[in-house]
Amino acid sequence: MKKLLRLTTPSSVRSLSNNLRGFCLLGAVLCGGFGVAWGALFAxxxxxxxESVRIIYLHVPSAILSSVLYGTMALFSAIFLITRLSAFALLCQAIAPIGLLYTALCIVTGSIWGKLSWGAWWVWDARLTSLLVLFFLYIGYFALNDAFSERARARIATSxxxxxxxxxxxxxxxxxxxxxxxxxxxxxxxxxxxxIHxxxxxxxxxxxxxxxxxxAWATFMVYENISLSIRLQRLESSDSA
Amino acid sequence: MMRRLTAIAMLLSCAGLGVFLILSALRENIVFFLVPSDIAALEVDDSSAGNNGAKKNDNRNESSDISDERRDERIVGRRIRLGGLVVEGSLAHDETSGEISFVLTDGQARVAVNYRGILPDLFREGQGVVAIGEVTSRSSDTSMRATFRAERVLAKHDEYYMPRGLEKSLKKRDLWREEP
Structure with missing residues (x-):
């Protein structure tokens, strides 16, 4: 287990990402496209x-992923805090914008569905309120991450x-x-x-x-973006030195 | 590494306990709606809440039980969200005044609701709804616990999803909603 964790370095995650990205994109287009089209047109x-039930094909996947992605971030944060392997902190940083996107999508689609079925865009019900808290947790992650000039501190605080x-x-x-x-x-x-039938x-x-x-695809893309910008920073600092 | 693991476990359990305590303390504020039989419980809360400070002196000469009339005063006019099932056959629509009335039940007590406005599409008899408004009168009779003036009515739908037409054949075969 420890050995497996040690193997998780920023560069090994990057090569994993390079290998899996294409497959993930294919899966997203095929399953997502087919699933949503099936739901929207034929179900x-x-x-x-x-007909308003068709929002379920957007609302439920985004609701599930908003929580699952946050859960993954929490798991990686725990691993990072225990082992201080930077790859896990970088992965968290890559997941966060995708999680925020799905949470926002969940709130918007849920709001439309709520208006159609309940007759209200928003109510202060326990489910809606706790999901709004999740939305602010994601926002808080970004705010806290930007609040530190020192990367090492930012990673610990956000974790x-x-x-x-x-x-x-x-x-x-x-x-x-x-x-x-x-x-x-x-x-x-x-x-x-x-x-559900x-x-x-x-x-x-x-x-x-x-x-x-x-x-998964979007996370890998953001991860690639983060590792490239880190590399660029290193090159710039070695240039000026 | 073990030390960090224990520290994290401690952090999480403390934070978890804290959140648990807050949520259990706020329980009554987190529920989105009260049900008709809760209206009886509301009065008990009211009388115990009124038993402090100046009111205590006023009540000293009276018997410990507050009379029914006083209880009615406290509950009447109180803004609540009331949830329940619309009793089959209770929906009435007055064409001239535009007044809509229906009866909500939670299986034990009933409340008569008056409303003027647009009902949501999903509103139908036998279906769950949440009415937001105030209690206009109360009685000790559980067959009609209170009357309620709603300012807004929200429809609630359950977790069952199925194609149109299927529910009719299920009803015919008596398979409709076997589980609670």
């Missing part, structure tokens, strides 16, 4: 909500923030069970199996896979 309308913020994840997940909320309870990851579930699962591939 049946819901018995109660009618602690991400780790403590992970407490929000179980609150988001169980908010609909612990408190009466306007948001409906879980329909996908629940005991007793999904409550297979004809709606299949394109939904495909969209989730596609969105995950897209998240």
């Amino acid at each position: 049946p309308a819901d018995y109660l909500q009618g 602690v923030l991400v780790l403590v913020g992970a407490i929000d994840l179980p609150i988001i997940k169980f908010s609909v069970e612990w408190w009466y909320s306007l948001h409906q309870p879980a329909s996908l990851l629940r005991r007793g199996g999904s409550t 297979p004809e709606i579930l299949q394109p939904l699962l495909l969209s989730i896979v596609g969105a995950s591939f897209f998240a």
Whole structure:
């Protein structure tokens, strides 16, 4: 385990990223494109909500990924704090903008869906509020990261923030069970199996896979960008020296 | 390395405990809505909250139980969000005044709701809704616990998604929503 972690260096992650990026992009276009098109054009309308249920193919994948990406950041932050392997801090930095993107998408699509089904764009319900907290955690990550001039300090500070913020994840997940909320309870990851009819579930699962591939591809792209800018900085500083 | 791991575990458990305590203390504020039978519990909260300071002196000569009338005064006019199922057959629409009325239930108590405005598309009998407004009168009778004036009505939908038409055949075969 320790040896495996040691192998995770910024350059080894970069070569992994170079090898997997193309595959991830292909997966994103195929699964995501096919899944969303299937859902938008061919899947049946819901018995109660009618056509507006189709927002599910954007809302649920982005909601799942907003939490999963944050969870991954929290795991990498913990590993970074324990081992101080910089690759994990860089990975966090690469995931953060993608997580923020999905969280924003989740809020926007959820808001539209809320207006169509509940009759309100926004309510201060436990699920919505805890997801808004997640949105601000991502914003906080960027703010804190920019607040330090010294990289090493910024990495430790942001890792602690991400780790403590992970407490929000179980609150988001169980908010609909612990408190009466306007948001409906879980329909996908629940005991007793999904409550979504297979004809709606299949394109939904495909969209989730596609969105995950897209998240991986985008993370690798940002990672490449970060490593290139670090290299550029090194070259510049060695030039001036 | 072990030291850092323990430090992180300590940090997380302390923060987790803190959040847990805050959330349990705020429980009543986090629930998005109250249900009809909660209206009975609301009065108990009110009377215990009113038992301090100057009010305590006023109440000293009275019996410890606050009379029903006083309880009614406290609950009436209070702004709450009330959630429940719309009782089948209770929806009535007065064409001349534009007044809409329906009955909400949580299976135990019922509340009569009056509303003037546009109902959301998903509003239908047997479906869950949340009404935002104030209690206009109260009674001890659980068959009609209170009357309620709603300013806004939100529709709630459940976690079941299925194609149109399927629910009719499920209802016919009595397979409709077996699990709670």
